[in-house]
Amino acid sequence: MIIHSLEMEHFRQYYGRQSIQFASSNEEQIVTVVLGENGRGKTGIYRAIMLAIFGDSKLEQDSSEAEIILTNLKALEEQPEGLKSSVTLSFQHNKHTYKVTRTFFARKLPDGSIKEQLLSVLMVNETTNESWSTERDTQAIIRKMVDERVKHYFFFDGERIERLTRVAASQREEIAVGIKNLLKIDHVIKSKEVLNKVLTSVKKDLEKHSKGEYKKAFLELSEKEQKAAQLVEQQSELKEQKINSENRLSEIDEQLKKFESSKALFLEREELEKEGVQINNAIASKMEQLKKMNKYLPLLLGEDTYHMTLARLRGEIDSSDKIGIHSSLISQLLENMRCICGTDLHEHTRAHQQLMALKVSVDAYEKNKDLHDLFESLQKLLSYLEGRAETASYIADELKQLHVQQEEVRWRLDELNGRLQTVGEHEINSLNDERNQLTQNLAQINFDSKRLSSEQEELKKVLERMELHVKELKRKSGIREQLLQKHDVLKSSISSITALIETFEQEVMEELERATQQNLHYLLDDAGQAMMRKVKINPDYSLEILNAFNQPFLANISQGQRQVFSISFITALAQVAGGSTTLEMPLLMDTPFGRLSSIHQQGLIEYLPQICSQWVLLVTDREFGAEEKALFAQSNRIGKFYKLTSKGPGETLIKEVDTSELG
CATH class of the missing domain: 1.10.287 (Helix Hairpins)
Incomplete structure (x- = not known):
């Protein structure tokens, strides 16, 4: 998929009708740069693209409670009785040109709240003149072009980059979700769930028809299996608690950093x-x-x-x-x-x-x-x-x-x-108290998790012995052979599907390791390559870097190297999701240069255009200064350059700038 243009009318910060033309892979200059201060609407451009293609009014980084208003508020104030807003995306896929438009209608209610709803959707194949005007039909066509499960891996921002540099549960969760999305085996997982339900039913039949010593052993085995399932569920709950606690701990540490300047006063x-x-x-x-x-x-x-x-x-x-x-x-x-x-x-x-x-x-x-x-x-x-x-x-x-x-x-x-x-002492004390409590909670969670793991290991051994015993008794039980066969086939099928998923998952992890390693090779300098020799995705989904002596080394690398490592991995996710070393989807990056040194920036600028069909950069002037402009001018990769300027509250103007200004 190559995007040609985006047109927005009364959308978010974009008052009136405004548009962007994107540089594409038909030319050598495939990079589009959108320069703007925070709050000017850089992420709004990505939001408009996701809305046009997938109908998503919310992005992955939006909280579930957030109320996202798509209509430009200034325009709505002028027409509170009702206003249309729209996004139109023109793109190419398999040599066909498409245009998709989503139109919304918003009005301001007497209590001051805003009611917004989708008014229409229209998708046109301009090559064949076919058109689709329902959400269902439009999504059916879109899904043939790009899998919705991996759409987020073609956009990442500074927050995601930062999240992946943390050696914490949030990092593992990000990687686990990415890998599960890349597996694309929803139907296999659903089949496993169905088989488990059928197996439960068959077990009830066996319990009903069994008797004597076999029935007793079978019931004991069933109880142990239920216990094993409960332990898995408890372990999952602890994992969720750990992720939430570690994420909150990271948030608190970030908040406490704001008060570092007051540390001398407190001392x-x-x-x-x-x-x-x-x-x-x-x-x-x-x-x-x-x-x-x-x-x-x-x-x-x-x-x-x-x-x-x-x-x-x-x-x-x-x-x-x-x-x-x-x-x-x-x-x-x-x-x-x-x-x-x-x-x-x-x-x-x-x-x-x-x-x-x-x-x-x-x-x-x-x-x-x-x-x-x-x-x-x-x-x-x-x-x-x-x-x-x-x-x-x-x-x-x-x-x-x-x-x-x-x-x-x-x-x-x-x-x-x-x-x-004046520096929020009460807030600091409150944060420190919460941090101490979280630390204690995490210690308890880790203790409980180890205890559960030990119980699971012991129970696994018990189950293996009991299954052998039940299998032996089954021959003497006198139960109908057909029912026993059904039970055995179901258990064997579930075991095979589980092994298949695990094998597939391991293959995806190995592919991600190779792609990340290759990206790192191009993005790191010689010293960095000598230090960071191998990428490893551990069984718990945590990322690790091994040094020349095959020792874990992630905790010892610099912040800039962490950024490069994170970018390498996310780019690898997009590559694996696209099924090719060349990304078929546009790669959008929001403030990616935050802590990169000039040599790492140069590596990124030289390498990413080699694996992208399009690269859209959303940057601030702080990270796109004279040095970055000079690097891009030298690479001759920028085809389109835009600046976002403010005309007043809630109104951003898109202005195209001649790329010669980069020199």
Whole structure:
């Protein structure tokens, strides 16, 4: 199929009637470039082509909930009571020229909603003058030209390229769907489903007519087979959960990348919060020390008075009078006239006089005993209080300094929080919480999946033993031979169909590996080829690159090499879908040059025109700058060049530009 032209009237962003002529394989210049900013309607051109050929109002990348309005909104505002919009595609297939037109009617309802419906479809073979005016007849003709199941593999955008570079479930799902679409064995799969239903019916008949030990064994086998089917279903559900979780995880990681610039602010705040905790702990510790000083505070208040009293007492009493002997003891010694050492005393002797002097001293001491006790107590108290005031003052100063630091940290935190409010802190926290939950869910899913796989392996062995046992009992069961034969033929047929599908699937995977490898060979530079030696599609449908040592290497290649790898694989999908090394369908690419280096871009620009009948590039000026223009000018492959310009909200103008402007 070669598309010649596309005409759009009041379609999407294209107000009025506008058209594009496409470069084709009849010329050397087979590339059509459509240059426009995001939102100008580049994807709308692809949407118009898919709508014209297949009647698809939605594209593969559209969500199921998305409400796609085909009619130009500006034109509809001008004619809210009703407006026609249409797309007309002219193309060639097997030397016949066709034109297909789809017309829609839209009107704006009183509540502001828009009602849109297909008004007519008309397909004309301009070579034979045949025409078809129903959806059924038009689709019947279209399906003879291109299989609807593989239509999406002739268009891919940056999102699909990016999706295939992820080592995740989304990548495996993309490849699995692609391979299953390429198999084109719907009828075989339906036949297998029908045979399974018939087998279920036959099993019921066998159960009904069997008896004894055979019936018991047959029922046990049936139960185990049902268990095996349930395990397969559970494994499938886990796979779906894993795909959804990994896809959401990728979305969250992409969203979190937007907040990378705020990462330094979050780290600064984290450090401040830690500092705040340390200051709070220090303040609490100092407060505890001050609490312990509370018992000294009342005493410290009278410290000056204590010193004054002590000085006055020191003047009133003689500290040397403190003897430490009670006066009653000395009186007893004088009465007995006998020394404490046992020597007799005599009046007027030196010993007697000294003892009398001692008595006078002791009497004086005892007369001032309370003053002496007070003196001693004050001395002890002042010794006890020595340095306590300085310690309390030092702690109070430290506490004051800590409070100043605390206030400074609070001020800085308030300032940071104010700045962080503008970068969606709540959203970041919410995303991180969801990410943590998803990670836990994935760990549980992987655990459950391994457990189910182990159960399936064990059950498979049990089933094999039970089938042999049932087969042996069957000969002795006495059941009608015809019913037994029917059961065996059905099981054998299902087994053969399953093996056929698996073999066919393996052949498609091997063909995809070869085509991807060949594309990589042309698109990579010498260093890349030496590093990425072999493409591998694993049994779980994950893509892998093997290095020169036959080791998995996909996780180690650069982002640009991942893009090339992805483009190589998707192009291989289109090649295998088309059944030829030369793509029979136009290859449409939306923003394919995102992260490609100049050498990889050059490889793409030189190689793809060799395997395409047509190549339509939908690009932005960011990825189609002077370097890319120079590469295309050098290759001399661009036959048509258009720019999409905005004339106002919801209105894009298609302007053809002379290809000489590329130079």
